[in-house]
Amino acid sequence: MSIPAFADISKSANDLLNKDFYHLSAGTIEVKSNTPNNVAFKVTGKSSHEKATSGAIEGKYTDKSLGNSTTIIPPEQTVEVYTRKRRRESSPTAWLGPIKAPKWPLSFSIFLSQYSSQLLMRYRRAGLVLTQTWNTANALDTKVEITDAIAKGLKAESIFSFLPATQQKGVKLNLTFKQSAFHGRAFFDLLKGPTANVDAVIGHEGFLAGASAGYDVQKAAVTGYSAAVGYIAPQYSAAVTATDNLSVFAASYYHKVNSQVEAGAKATWNSKSGSAVGLEVASKYRLDPVSFAKAKINDRGVAAISYNVLLRPGVTLGLGASFDTQKLEQATHKVGVSFTFES
Template sequence: MGPPPYPDLGKRAKDVFNKGYHFGLLKLDCKTKTSGGVQFNTGGTSNQESGKVHGSLETKYTVKEYGITFTEKWTTENTLGTEVSIQDQILKGLKLGGQISFCPQTGYKSAKLISAFQNARVAMNFDIDLDQNGPNILGSAVVAHQGWLAGYQAGFDANQSKLTKSNFALGFATNEFVLHTSVEDGQTFGGSIYQKLSPKLETGINLAWSAGSHNTKFGIGAKFDLDADAAVRAKVDNACQVGLGYQQRLREGVTLTLSALIDGKNFNNGGHKVGLALELEA
């Protein structure tokens, strides 16, 4: 296994805090695959607080012998998106592709060129966003050596000729332990620790500090597998926000997730959020 792309650094700790929680939402996801290899991903969410409903339909087809993948997506905001990519054909580990999105109601159009390369030592990404305001370039690289991971990400606005992102990350990863630290634009400092204490128990610690506001954020989370079909999750941060989650596989391809966010500082005043998600796969 090579190093992950820059956005995936510290992902295992992020999953402990983010996966399995759908606060204030009613969510439905459905994944199916035809005998011809076409994948359909349909999803919808309803925000209980705002009442807004969002839905999407995505189709994906891969021509394995040529390494080409076609993806099309439509959302309830009436946005149409198409992506074409080719992988491992020109060079092993190299992915090239392009994305186009269009909103007929507003006439907004955007295009994006994407490229990525990954092997046992390095993971590189280079994207060019060709929107109406001018091209934006985003590049990153992650190198690995004996478990150590070092990465850098930079963004550049060609229209204004200025650097929009300058992020650095350093960490150490094994199969059961991940340490991740990062600096974003020299202003936000973050760190996380992931540890798999047993085959059933995963834990995570997250820390962030902003130089501009001097705000510190701290959180602890855990996931425990009750058995092969059920898991419970819990997390708490320094603002006394307590998150609880329960996930149950009802049958093959059907998973139900219940979650709740409790405001510990204002427990008697209400304002707590609950969420429900149903995932179907066939």
């Protein structure tokens, strides 16, 4: 089982408690489409219960000439270079077939100098993804991702943001290094501070231990630190996290009872605010292969339910509602609907 990132140690429980509850927005619509030239578009629009609307459009380009993601192509395969070399005979070109090339970027120019012809390259270990986003706040974000190009298991992201109205700019660099028993990440904000946030998780036979810390270069001070331990098995998982400088403690549990039923719970205690412990439990029941229902309730008596159904291939409907069981006579309840279209 792969080692999760620090933020995902309790992912199974957090997803069960937080995902697919549609009451948080009055209405949500999401449209996803893919083009033949490897560009994926996603348009999202939301209407809040306060009648505010927001939206974003995202375009993601995957350069398949540089390679596919490692989840599709085994990372141990080497670079293949297909070349056609000009012959002296009357025949203009002839395919020589695949040739094992040095791994990028080592001796790449030397390798190319041996062939004075057109090249068709497919990188099986490296991948390039370009994502551009524009939202209703008039913020432009561009993200460039490169996977396995520098070293096996290393992913690098560069994120450039720009607000035309205020001329505000941002540049971030994120690094992720993942091996069989280790998962480390580093996040750098190069213009603000600069600041750095790093986290790491080690694991063995399902047992996990991780820590994170933030550092402000200009102030030369640690801005925060957290720690977590957990255990992950195919059917269940448990985790204990200590965040906000080890002042907020959370214990979570997730159990996949069978193919239809999932259950989870989370308890949270903030040592700075008192001795009260917050508790939240949730469950998910798959009604049939195309629909499921979820329900949760917390210690304050706020309950939420949701229903998700695949109406037809590419069209998903989500319905959700929340109720304050201690104030049923008051207008504190929320209802939301979500539509997702995908092609």
